[in-house]
Amino acid sequence: MSLEIVRQLTPEEEELVAKREELARLEAQLADQELVLASLKAELAAFEGLYLRRVGVLYAELDEWNALLAELRAEQTETPEAKAEASEARAQAEEAYSAAHGEAAEVQPFSPTADLKKLYRDAAKRVHPDTATDETDRARRERLMKQVNAAYVAGDEDALRRILADLDTSPDTVQGSGVGADLVRVLRQLRQVRSRIAAIELEVTSLSEADLAKLKAKADQAATEGRDLLAEMASSVQGRVNVARQRVEKKSDEGTGK
Amino acid sequence: MRGPESQTALVVAQPTALVRKAAAKLAKRGLGDLWMLESAEEWFERAKTAKSQNQLIEFFECLQRTVALDPEHKDGLDLLGMAYHDGIGTLRDQVAAVEYFRRAAERGHAEAQYHLGLVCALGHGVARNEVEGLEWERKAAEQGYASAIWRLADRYAWGKGVPRSRFQAEAWYRKAAEKGHAPSQFELAKMYQNDAIQEQGKIYIDDPSKMYQGTRHFSVGVIKKLAEAESWCRKAANQGFDEAKEWLARYYSS
Numbered sequence: 001m002s003l004e005i006v007r008q009l010t011p012e013e014e015e016l017v018a019k020r021e022e023l024a025r026l027e028a029q030l031a032d033q034e035l036v037l038a039s040l041k042a043e044l045a046a047f048e049g050l051y052l053r054r055v056g057v058l059y060a061e062l063d064e065w066n067a068l069l070a071e072l073r074a075e076q077t078e079t080p081e082a083k084a085e086a087s088e089a090r091a092q093a094e095e096a097y098s099a100a101h102g103e104a105a106e107v108q109p110f111s112p113t114a115d116l117k118k119l120y121r122d123a124a125k126r127v128h129p130d131t132a133t134d135e136t137d138r139a140r141r142e143r144l145m146k147q148v149n150a151a152y153v154a155g156d157e158d159a160l161r162r163i164l165a166d167l168d169t170s171p172d173t174v175q176g177s178g179v180g181a182d183l184v185r186v187l188r189q190l191r192q193v194r195s196r197i198a199a200i201e202l203e204v205t206s207l208s209e210a211d212l213a214k215l216k217a218k219a220d221q222a223a224t225e226g227r228d229l230l231a232e233m234a235s236s237v238q239g240r241v242n243v244a245r246q247r248v249e250k251k252s253d254e255g256t257g258k
Numbered sequence: 259m260r261g262p263e264s265q266t267a268l269v270v271a272q273p274t275a276l277v278r279k280a281a282a283k284l285a286k287r288g289l290g291d292l293w294m295l296e297s298a299e300e301w302f303e304r305a306k307t308a309k310s311q312n313q314l315i316e317f318f319e320c321l322q323r324t325v326a327l328d329p330e331h332k333d334g335l336d337l338l339g340m341a342y343h344d345g346i347g348t349l350r351d352q353v354a355a356v357e358y359f360r361r362a363a364e365r366g367h368a369e370a371q372y373h374l375g376l377v378c379a380l381g382h383g384v385a386r387n388e389v390e391g392l393e394w395e396r397k398a399a400e401q402g403y404a405s406a407i408w409r410l411a412d413r414y415a416w417g418k419g420v421p422r423s424r425f426q427a428e429a430w431y432r433k434a435a436e437k438g439h440a441p442s443q444f445e446l447a448k449m450y451q452n453d454a455i456q457e458q459g460k461i462y463i464d465d466p467s468k469m470y471q472g473t474r475h476f477s478v479g480v481i482k483k484l485a486e487a488e489s490w491c492r493k494a495a496n497q498g499f500d501e502a503k504e505w506l507a508r509y510y511s512s
Contacts, residue, residue, distance in 0.1 A: 099280035
C-alpha cells in the first residue's frame with residue numbers, strides 16, 4: 001500500500017486498519033494454539049490407547065480374578081459384608097473391562113506429517129468459530145471446526161483439503177456497512193479470539209496436569225533412557241495377575257474339596 | 259445446501275463418557291502403582307547403601323519396605339530371603355527365608371532359584387528334598403547363573419543326584435569358567451591336567467624307557483591338554499583363587 005495514492009484516512013479508518021492487522025496476527029496465533037491443543041489431545045488419546053492395550057487389559061484381568069475371588073468368598077461365607085465386597089469388586093472389574101476393551105483402547109499411534117499440520121493451521125484459521133461475525137456464521141464455523149479437528153486426529157489430509165476447497169467457493173461473510181460498524185465487529189472478533197487463546201492455554205495446562213499426561217511424560221522420559229516403561233508396568237501387573245489367579249484356583253479347589 | 263459438512267462425514271468412534279471416566283481411572287491407578295514401584299526401587303537402593311555401610315538393621319528394614327511397596331521386586335525378595343536365612347539385621351528365620359526365596363524364584367530370579375535349590379537340598383526351613391533342589395539349581399544354571407552351573411557340574415563330576423558324566427561335567431564347568439567363575443576355572447584346569455597325566459601314563463606303559471627322557475616325548479595331545487590346564491589355572495589364580503595360585507607355583511613355576 002503506497003501512501004501517495006491513498007486519501008487521508010479518518011481516525012476511525014486508521015483504527016480499523018490497525019485493529020484488522022492485530023486481528024490477523026491474533027488469528028494466526030490462534031491457529032497455532034489450536035494446532036498445539038489438537039496435537040496434544042491426539043497424542044494423549046493415542047498414548048491412552050497404547051496404555052490401555054498394554055497395561056489396562058492386565059488391570060482388567062486382575063480385577064476379574066479379584067472379583068471371582070470375592071464372589072467365591074461370598075458364596076462360601078454368605079455374610080452380607082462378603083456379598084457387598086463381591087458386588088463392589090464385580091463393578092470395578094466391569095468398569096476396568098469397559099475401559100481396557102472400549103473405543104478408547106482402539107486409538108492408534110498419532111504421528112502427524114508437516115503437511116497435515118499446515119493444512120490444519122490453514123483450515124483452523126479460515127473456519128475458526130471465534131472469528132465469526134454473527135450467530136449463524138458462528139454455528140456454521142463451529143460445525144466446520146469439529147470436522148477439521150476430527151480430520152486432523154484421523155490424519156485425513158484429503159478431508160482437510162476438501163474443507164478448504166469448499167470454503168474457497170462459498171462466499172465469505174459480507175462486510176458490514178460503514179467504518180463504524182466494521183470497527184465494532186472487528187473489536188468483537190478481537191475479544192473472542194483473545195478469550196479463546198486464553199481458554200486454550202488453560203485447557204493445555206489442565207490436560208498436561210492430568211494423570212494420563214504425567215504417565216506419558218514418565219514413559220517418554222524412560223524411553224530416552226532406553227527403558228520401556230509400559231512393559232515394566234505390564235510385567236508388574238502381570239505378576240499380580242498370576243498371584244490373584246493362583247488364589248482363585250486355590251479357593252475354588254477348597255470349595256469343591258469340601 | 260451443498261456444504262462441506264455433507265462431504266466430510268468423518269466417522270470417528272468416540273468413547274462414551276463412562277469409558278472416558280473408566281480409562282481416566284486406569285491412568286490414575288497406573289500412575290499410583292508406578293509411584294509405588296519407584297519408591298520400592300528407592301528403598302532398595304537405600305538397602306544396598308546401608309549394607310555397604312554395614313548398617314544391617316536399616317538394610318533389613320529398607321528391604322521390607324521394598325517388597326511391601328512392590329511385591330514383585332525380585333532382587334528385593336531374594337535379598338530379604340538371604341537376610342532371614344543368615345540373620346542379617348533380623349533374627350534368623352529359615353522358614354521365612356524359604357518363602358522369600360520361593361517368591362523370587364517362581365518369578366524367574368536366577369540367584370533366588372539357586373538359593374532355593376540350596377535350602378531344599380540342605381533342608382533349611384523346609385523338608386529336605388534333593389529332587390526339588392536339583393530342579394531349582396538346574397533352572398538357575400540354565401539362566402546362566404555361574405554358581406548354579408558350578409554346582410551342577412560338580413553333581414555330574416561326582417554323580418550326586420544325576421548320573422555321573424564326564425562330558426556333562428566338563429561342559430558345565432566350562433560354561434561357568436567362561437563366565438569368569440574361578441572355582442570352575444580351577445576344576446577345569448585339574449580336569450585337563452588329569453587327562454594329560456593319564457594320556458602320558460599310557461605312553462609310559464607302552465614304553466617305560468620314555469619315563470627317563472624328560473618331556474621330549476610328550477605327545478601333541480598331552481602338550482595341548484597341559485597348556486589348556488595351565489591357561490585355566492592362571493585365570494583362576496589371577497582372580498585370587500588360592501588353590502590355583504599354589505598349583506601355578508608347584509607345576510608351572512617356570
